[in-house]
Amino acid sequence: MRTFVVLVVLVCARALPATAQDSFEQRLLAVPDTASARLMTYDLTRVPHVAGTPAQAATRDYVIDKVRAWGLEAWTKEYTVYIPHPDSIAAWVILPPPPPGGRRAALVLREPVLPQDPTSAGRQVPPFNGYSGDGDVTADVVYVNYGLIEDYQTLDSLGITVRGKIAIARYGRSFRGIKAREAEKHGAVGLVIYSDPQDDGYARGDVYPRGPMRSWGGIQRGSIMNVNGDPTTPGYPSLPGARRVPEESLPIPRIPVIPMSYGNARRFLERLAGSSVPQPWQGALPFRYHTGPGPVRARLHVRTERGVRAMHPIWDTFATLRGARYPDEWVVIGAHRDAWGPGAADNISGTVTVLEAARAFAELARAGLRPARTVIFATWDAEEWGLIGSTEWVEEMADSLSAHAVAYLNADDVTQGPRFAGSGSPSLKPLIREVTGLVPDPSGRGSVHAVWLERVHGDTAALTLANLGGGSDFAGFYHHLGIPAAEVGFEGPGGVYHSMYDSYHWMTTFGDPGYRSHQATARLVALIAARLANADVLPLDYEAFGTELTRLVA
């Protein structure tokens, strides 16, 4: 792991004389712009752009056209990967008899059209969980809380099993792939995953379109695969001629899984019999929750593409600015470009961050100011299915990246509100803190650092940056190759994650109305990249790394 190689404290020395570096940075910070961020957000959120669709080819072309127009060298990289799109998704609630066999009602799975939000009236992505098993099952329903390992232990202690039943779990507390894995492992024949109002709905604030939180009809889509990258090519790139793991051996769920709104989920939950739930299992729907099983039953129908029909081309995009002094050392900035809907926050916010940073570097290059190291601006495809675009590229480029990449900056879901947050390798945290002092906060009340410090009542020890988890495109760079990585952005309350309502209207009304968080994120990313690109000695702080590592293993 490269981060263990250097054990001395490195100081941030600069390749350019201090004044030249200051002027480079000042000019860089002057470029990212709210109007530009807003316009690109508008353009890129007109329609849902799921990986493997023509709409996603259009975002590829949009990005390439932009970066070429700014004078950057650009190219795309195509991989053919296994991402089965849904053919048909349906669900029914079956109420106990009489009448004979019970009364059956089909659920409306579409997210309601909102007149304020034009993209909700357009073509919607079917509500589905990527890599769901196929099937058509009918069974009694059992409520399993968050569907965690310990929740099944609790059910065991209550004498309740999901074997042969359809489990209904709420989102939260774990990756949704874990919920699918556990339901299947415990013998459930199907799974519904729903958004409880306790977690991101009315219990947290006004719901969309009155507020930013999840409404009665809002649905969280998302992948339920627990591995990264194209599952048919584990550890190697999905290039033409690649050996493929047979479909029946893929590490994906076998039972049908459907995501639901709480408006639909309540139709099962409010009619469950059985034990009253343990108190921590109670959600925010207006009745006492029960575990079941039954007497309410569900029918779930999922049919997705299989075989060659499930193989789709995906496209990463790249733009580069060759370094003036150390062209063989690369700073990589990346964001995924695919989404489960319009994706204004997740992840056009990241795409626009990369584009604005690219525009800033390109403008300086046109004025004769090139970075010392090479900077690569990437957008990844099919992140939402399992970090696929970035993983395939990292697999293909592993040797080059290990030899040349000095850092990776990720941007995923970065502008959901006004509150600064960052995460990264411990070695990059001092640099992140430093640049927050040089970028104006979106609130206009001083620097990002000043507003951050005010929020923690002046306690500098409370200016914490998180460590990187596993849920985005830094995983291949950081976890597999040991390349230092970081992410910065602005958070806020929201309940539109993976919904059709993660739209331009939501972003412009609630997430970032003035597009100042977009501008600030682009400035932070550009500045971190500039420091990494221009320093004689890389500004990686291994004292901070050592301190944090010691604390983690202590």
Ligand SMILES: [Zn+2]
């Ligand atoms: Zn994302």
